[in-house]
Amino acid sequence: MLGLDWGTTSFRAYCIDAQGAVLALRTAPAGILKVPSGAFEAALEREVGDWLEAEPGLPIIASGMITSRQGWLEVPYCPCPAGSAELAAGLLRHETARGRAIHFVPGLSIVGADDVPDVMRGEETQIVGAVGDAAGRRLLVLPGTHSKWVRAEDGRITWFATFMTGEVFAVLKEHSILGRLMKGDRPVDAAFTRGLAHAREGAGGLLRKLFSARTLGLFDRVPAEGIASYLSGLLIGTEIAEALGCLELPDGVEITVIGEGALCERYLTAIAAAGLSGRPAAEHASARGQFLIAQAAGLIG
């Protein structure tokens, strides 16, 4: 089968064998915001047309922001709790002009105890892939522009919450007074660790703590080269504290981090600094999730 993990800024295509193993991966900076005027079929043919020609009957599963209003086809959210069975039931089938059938995976929605909705698109597939059919309770985090913290029970997603950590970092770095003191954004470990500590131990909440990135810079207590890392540590540390405040964690729980190299490493460092244990998910969680959803839908044997 072919699995498409098609997000806002990137396109990833997995060629997956009958046992769920990834045979090949192609990536391109062809996220949905970069596809001109909705020409998604042309983009698909450009990136993986040769694979599709070679295996015309290949089942295709697509997940990510490609299933949103700004994507190829808007798929209604599937309510939580949900696992591969519910996601399979919510697949939307679409036939391209060339006659290829694509199955779009729904995103997930949940309404909190405070009556405020939350949503995800794309992460549900990664989570299903990372969790598999494992029995018991699992806690996961997917760092990013909008980080997701997730509780899964017996292979189904039962709770999640979004934290705007990555986007807050980006807009403060690019557009606020905090960015003006920064020199470069090469990681500086000591500054990152100091930011984590201030998130845990500093006075006030985030709106006050953010100003420390300015004053510590002004007073040369954090070097200009480290202010971006300090701010990153402050925000990631705050996210972890907020997330733990939303959850009742059993002792010794392990947090699975789903994400790419450097950012995943930062979260593992931050989780350890908070006194918790974390581990990276196996790679290709999206492909694994797409395979499990395709299986549940009966698209593959």
Place this chain on the structure above:
Amino acid sequence: MLGLDWGTTSFRAYCIDAQGAVLALRTAPAGILKVPSGAFEAALEREVGDWLEAEPGLPIIASGMITSRQGWLEVPYCPCPAGSAELAAGLLRHETARGRAIHFVPGLSIVGADDVPDVMRGEETQIVGAVGDAAGRRLLVLPGTHSKWVRAEDGRITWFATFMTGEVFAVLKEHSILGRLMKGDRPVDAAFTRGLAHAREGAGGLLRKLFSARTLGLFDRVPAEGIASYLSGLLIGTEIAEALGCLELPDGVEITVIGEGALCERYLTAIAAAGLSGRPAAEHASARGQFLIAQAAGLIG
């Protein structure tokens, strides 16, 4: 005397009589960032040269970001606690090319229990003006790009903290995904109140709560016209909760709000929604503070 409240984006000049009453006020969009290549004397002569010609011996006091590294003359911070006497002792006298003496007011610095410094420039003069020589403890807030919460005792500033509320609002509105759903920024009271309530009662901390501005918009639970007001309420409500968490408030304390019309009103609404009582400061707090500092320095009779 002449009082100059010269900030990052605006210039205000007060003509003050021997009893401290404001005889005249001139304002101009001639903040320090808008004065080309440090031509501050030319800007001063352009805005109030006629006053200075008419009364050549007029004592001149200047406060605000004009006393910073980016301003006319950098005045070292005065440490907290400080009132009019300490600020008077820290005045820096500068004679212009035309032979006019200007006395620049120092900003204030403080180091928190968490060993992180905090600073203000310009607000110290407003606070001294608003508090005067009143005995007892006072709590004040100066809303803005970088809001200040302040405790004053017997006319001296004994504690303060900065919250980046206004700047976080601005960068999220202009540059984040939250701004994309917003339609206009006319105040919508119901949305502002809802933001205040979510700050108090919603699940998680600020990084999580921010995402509610997106989902409530996506699900049409807050109209597009109200999302900016919702975000404003969420941030101001969060600031108030953070500030109260830093302070031990005696019962029935009244919070004095120093600021301009609409923003001051929003803070008074938010303070009332938090179950506290607030009142606006008398107008021209800067001029009053400049007068008290000039008196303490013996510059006026």
